[in-house]
Amino acid sequence: MKIATFNVNSIKARLNNLVHWLEEAKPDIVCLQELKCVDEAFPHEAIEALGYNVAVHGQKTYNGVAILSKFPLEDITKGLPGDDSDEQARYVEAVVSTKDAVLRVASIYLPNGNPVDTEKYPYKLGWMDRLTAHTKELLQAEEMLVLAGDYNVIRTADDCYDLKAWADDALFKIETREKFYELVNLGLTDSFRACHTEPNRYSFWDYQRGSWQKDNGILIDHLLLSPQAADRLTACDIDKAPRGREKPSDHTPVWIELDV
DNA sequence: ATGCCGGGCGAAGCCCGA
Numbered sequence: 001m002k003i004a005t006f007n008v009n010s011i012k013a014r015l016n017n018l019v020h021w022l023e024e025a026k027p028d029i030v031c032l033q034e035l036k037c038v039d040e041a042f043p044h045e046a047i048e049a050l051g052y053n054v055a056v057h058g059q060k061t062y063n064g065v066a067i068l069s070k071f072p073l074e075d076i077t078k079g080l081p082g083d084d085s086d087e088q089a090r091y092v093e094a095v096v097s098t099k100d101a102v103l104r105v106a107s108i109y110l111p112n113g114n115p116v117d118t119e120k121y122p123y124k125l126g127w128m129d130r131l132t133a134h135t136k137e138l139l140q141a142e143e144m145l146v147l148a149g150d151y152n153v154i155r156t157a158d159d160c161y162d163l164k165a166w167a168d169d170a171l172f173k174i175e176t177r178e179k180f181y182e183l184v185n186l187g188l189t190d191s192f193r194a195c196h197t198e199p200n201r202y203s204f205w206d207y208q209r210g211s212w213q214k215d216n217g218i219l220i221d222h223l224l225l226s227p228q229a230a231d232r233l234t235a236c237d238i239d240k241a242p243r244g245r246e247k248p249s250d251h252t253p254v255w256i257e258l259d260v
Numbered sequence: 261a262t263g264c265c266g267g268g269c270g271a272a273g274c275c276c277g278a
Binding site: 037210 | 261262263264265266267268275276277278
C-alpha cells in the first residue's frame with residue numbers, strides 16, 4: 001500500500017498538477033494540505049473519478065486538509081482535539097479498512113509559526129503539544145497509525161540547504177525541534193530517516209530566488225508511524241516530478257510503501 | 261535578501277506562506 005503526503009498550495013490552482021501525479025504515481029492513500037477552500041468547493045468529481053474516497057476538512061482562503069483513499073474511510077475526525085476555540089483547519093483523521101487490515105491515517109498541516117516574536121509562534125508550539133497529547137491517546141490502541149503531513153519542522157541541519165538561512169526560523173528553532181522530538185519519542189518511526197541516511201533531500205523549494213533550479217530546499221513533509229505501521233514499512237521516498245511541472249506547488253509529494 | 265513568487269480575495273493592493 002502506497003501512502004503519500006502532498007501540500008498542494010491551493011487544490012483549485014493545483015488540480016491539473018495533482019491529477020497528473022495521481023494518475024502516474026497511483027497512491028492508495030494521499031494526505032493533502034493547504035487546500036485553501038471550503039468543503040463544498042473541493043473538486044469531488046475529479047478526484048472521485050480516479051477512484052478515491054475523500055475526507056475533507058476545509059476552510060476559506062487558508063489551511064484546509066484532506067485524505068484521499070482507494071479504500072473506504074470511516075470514523076472521520078475533523079480538527080485537532082484539545083482546543084475547541086481553534087478554528088484553523090489543519091487536521092483530519094480517518095480509519096481506512098482494507099479487506100484484511102485496518103489503519104488510522106491523519107493529514108496534518110502544522111502551523112508555520114513565523115514571525116517568531118508574534119502570537120504565531122506560541123500557537124505553533126501549543127499546536128504541537130496538542131498533537132503529542134492526541135498521538136499519545138491514539139498509540140494506546142496499538143494499531144497501525146500514519147501521521148502524514150506538512151510539519152513545518154526542519155528536523156536537522158541535513159534537511160536544509162543552508163543552515164544560516166534557517167537557524168532562527170520558526171521551522172528550525174530549538175524549541176520547535178524539541179517539540180518534534182517529543183512527538184517522535186512517543187515511539188514513532190520517522191519514515192524517511194528509517195529508509196535514508198543521505199543529507200540534502202528536500203520536499204519544499206521556495207518559488208523565489210530560483211530555489212528549485214539551485215536545489216535550495218528543505219525537508220518538512222514527514223510521515224510518522226506507530227510501531228505496528230513501522231513493522232510494515234518497506235520504502236519511503238520523495239517524488240520530485242510534480243515540482244518540476246507546469247504550475248507546481250512549492251512542495252512535492254513524499255510517499256511510503258507499507259506491506260499491507 | 262522578512263517578500264525577488266504565487267495564491268486568495270476581488271477587482272487593487274494587501275495578507276499570507278516557509
